[in-house]
Amino acid sequence: MSKKKKERDAVTPQEVLERFVIRARRVKAHSLVQDGSVxxxxxxxxxxxxxxxxxxVTIKDVVVPDEEVFESLATRLRPFIVKSEPIYLPNVxxxxxxxxxxxxxxxxxxxxxRALASAEQRFEHRFREQDVKTYxxxxxxxxxxxxxxxxxxAVMAGSWLYTDTVHADPHDEKAEGxxxxxxAHYTAASPFFCExxxxxxxMLNIVxxxxxxxxxxxxxxxxxEPVTYAEAEEAAGEKVVEGSMRVFPVGTVPPDDARLxxxxxxxxxxxxxxxxxxxxxxxxxxxVYEESGEPIASYPAYRRLGNDTFVFLVNDILSxxxxxxxxxxxxxxxxxxxxxxxxxxxxxxxxxSFSSPNCIEVSFNYDGKKQGFMLYFExxxxxxxxxxxxxxxx
Numbered sequence: 001m002s003k004k005k006k007e008r009d010a011v012t013p014q015e016v017l018e019r020f021v022i023r024a025r026r027v028k029a030h031s032l033v034q035d036g037s038v039x040x041x042x043x044x045x046x047x048x049x050x051x052x053x054x055x056x057v058t059i060k061d062v063v064v065p066d067e068e069v070f071e072s073l074a075t076r077l078r079p080f081i082v083k084s085e086p087i088y089l090p091n092v093x094x095x096x097x098x099x100x101x102x103x104x105x106x107x108x109x110x111x112x113x114r115a116l117a118s119a120e121q122r123f124e125h126r127f128r129e130q131d132v133k134t135y136x137x138x139x140x141x142x143x144x145x146x147x148x149x150x151x152x153x154a155v156m157a158g159s160w161l162y163t164d165t166v167h168a169d170p171h172d173e174k175a176e177g178x179x180x181x182x183x184a185h186y187t188a189a190s191p192f193f194c195e196x197x198x199x200x201x202x203m204l205n206i207v208x209x210x211x212x213x214x215x216x217x218x219x220x221x222x223x224x225e226p227v228t229y230a231e232a233e234e235a236a237g238e239k240v241v242e243g244s245m246r247v248f249p250v251g252t253v254p255p256d257d258a259r260l261x262x263x264x265x266x267x268x269x270x271x272x273x274x275x276x277x278x279x280x281x282x283x284x285x286x287x288v289y290e291e292s293g294e295p296i297a298s299y300p301a302y303r304r305l306g307n308d309t310f311v312f313l314v315n316d317i318l319s320x321x322x323x324x325x326x327x328x329x330x331x332x333x334x335x336x337x338x339x340x341x342x343x344x345x346x347x348x349x350x351x352x353s354f355s356s357p358n359c360i361e362v363s364f365n366y367d368g369k370k371q372g373f374m375l376y377f378e379x380x381x382x383x384x385x386x387x388x389x390x391x392x393x394x
Contacts, residue, residue: 011086013095017207018222020087020095023079024204026227027197030073037064038073042194044134044153063190071165074193078166080200081127089123092203100215112209119203127196130154134191139179151177156188245269247277270316275302284364286314291357299350303364312362317343317350320362326373327366335375351377 011019032038045062064070079085080092096116105113125132130152137156139148159177163169164185177185210216226232246266248254254263267273276283284301299315312320322335339347354360354377363372 013098014217016086016091016095017099017216018219020092021204021207021218021222022225022227023076023087024200024207025223027073027076027200028204029228029231030076030197032064032069032073032194033197033201038194038197042191042198044188044191061187063187064194067186070190070193073197074161074165074189077193077196077200078161080196089200089203090128093120093123096207096210096216100210104213104215109213112206112213115202115206119199119206122199126154127199137180137184148176148179151180153188154192156180156185157192160185160189161193247273272300272302272313272316275304275313279304281365284312284362286312286320287361287363288353289359289361296358297353301362301364303366310364310366312364313340315350316340317346322362322373322375327371 027033041062041064047060047062049058049060050056051058079087080089082088085091093116105116133152133154136150136152138146138150141147156177159180160182161167163175163178164182207216207218211218226235244260246260246263246268248263248267249265252263252265254260260266279302282303284303286299286301287295288297288299290296301312301314301320304311304313306321308324310322310324310326312322314320317340319338319340320335321338323331323333325332326335337351354375356376356378359374359376361372361374363370365371
């Protein structure tokens with residue numbers, strides 16, 4: 001016996017049901033289940049039009065119209081009909097029968113027993129033995145002679161799944177079904193897998209009812225763990241994760257077991273860095289000049305556009321907001337500075353370096369060209385020896 005086979009045999013009935021609940025919840029969460037489409041398209045349907053003028057008959061099949069969405073439903077359903085999967089539905093039926101007390105169903109809960117037995121029979125005849133057929137079709141040549149044997153809708157649905165969607169190597173009956181072409185495959189697959197979706201969801205409801213009555217125990221995790229990206233995103237949104245992030249040059253290969261801080265070329269991600277990564281054209285530089293005109297310090301900044309303003313995030317310490325018409329030489333408002341929360345001490349030191357007789361120059365890209373302006377600041381005394389930045393002016 002292979003190792004793989006042993007691992008499958010080791011799956012207990014309880015584990016089968018836990019896994020079934022998780023994957024069946026994923027089927028139930030699908031948009032075609034949520035909006036009732038599987039109920040509308042679970043029966044083979046067609047519209048027939050007859051022309052009184054020409055006598056021509058037009059037949060149009062009624063199928064799930066969004067083929068790509070339907071494919072995603074079929075892939076979620078596939079584990080329930082693949083014999084090698086632990087949640088192959090007969091395995092789920094056996095797990096329920098082995099875990100639920102013998103006298104619980106039938107004697108105490110006849111409705112549940114009927115529902116479970118009906119699901120077992122439905123799967124057995126429609127999806128495993130496939131001896132319940134909605135229709136069968138045959139290929140005829142131009143003279144009406146058979147070119148193929150009759151092929152059932154179930155076989156055609158299997159041809160769609162295994163030759164058109166998830167595999168490309170048809171065998172046995174599925175190879176015969178391939179002769180009919182894609183349209184015939186999809187026409188059969190649409191109601192067939194909608195039926196299966198209804199069956200899977202009904203089994204999920206049966207398991208839930210058995211749990212509520214105390215006949216089965218399923219872990220809370222199986223009922224609550226995210227089974228879609230939307231659920232995972234919602235769950236993650238409720239948590240606050242503290243830590244740090246670093247970015248590295250393209251092509252950097254982190255050594256095994258190395259700390260991020262020790263890898264050369266890394267830059268810690270900050271709001272300003274994130275802005276520059278998303279919008280490199282927003283790069284700006286703030287340069288401090290002394291009275292003689294010599295530059296004494298330079299700070300990176302990120303420029304973004306506000307309502308009729310430029311907003312510069314300076315070294316993740318200060319936020320400088322200026323009116324856009326500052327570029328014309330006649331600003332309509334006074335520039336304002338705001339300290340980033342938690343950076344007050346660094347901001348105070350930086351502001352002192354800005355003050356008269358020094359001045360600052362802001363250089364940046366805007367409207368497809370280099371732009372810049374100069375600002376002069378004075379610090380005024382506030383409450384004793386404390387100093388604070390005064391409004392700037394051009």
